[in-house]
Amino acid sequence: MANPAVTSYADDEKIDQLVNQTIARVADKWTFLLIEALEDRAPKRFSQLSRDVPGISQKMLTQTLRRMEREGLVLRTVFPEVPPRVEYALSDLGFELGEAFCGVWHWAEANIDKIEEARASYDARR
Template sequence: MTHYPPARISSPHSDDPVDPRVEALVNEVIGRVADKWTMLILEVLEQHGEQRFTRLGERVGGISQKMLTQTLRQMERDGLVVRTVHPVIPPRVEYRLTDLGVTLAEAFCGVWTWAEANLDRIEAARQTFDARKAAG
């Protein structure tokens, strides 16, 4: 079996090699944001602002309490959300996007814009592909 050295990745803005830490972070962020729960939580917090834990879970829809907790903890660790515990009985916990979280949500607005602009083309391509596959 032949082993090849890893490819050298260049910065999209220059021919300089990418700092391995930047490459690792990009891979982590893509993996995390590609997670549907992170994307949906980002969207809810961007659209509705600070949310109580329970209300956030309702607005995300279909997420278990355990998955909501895990996703929010990871987002908090990454600096995307701030968790605020209000000292009342029962305790009230709220989440809001940080400036970093807002910029990430804004970056993914481009994906929504692209999807809206290209929806018909993608659906047509899929129909053509599926028809060709069905024909044999």
């Protein structure tokens, strides 16, 4: 700790890395779509989610829900019945992440036209 300036710079780097890898673990396509599907905080069953998220395979649904549970984004409730019933719901943490995503969602919604335009103009140039 001889040089506080250097130290805090290194700390910033470290936090940057930490935050980035946290985002990397939490911000993939399926997580995003699942948060969307659970946004209203009503618990949903496995098969319901499977229907609500178009295009997701059973494998990715299981896998993503497991990871989200591990990261503390969803709560998993098993009812000891036959046939089995399992409900998934967003935790507070997951709900807050959903709200954070809102910014990106709104940006995309508001700028679809501009992006389309930029792409057309780029393609016309070559």
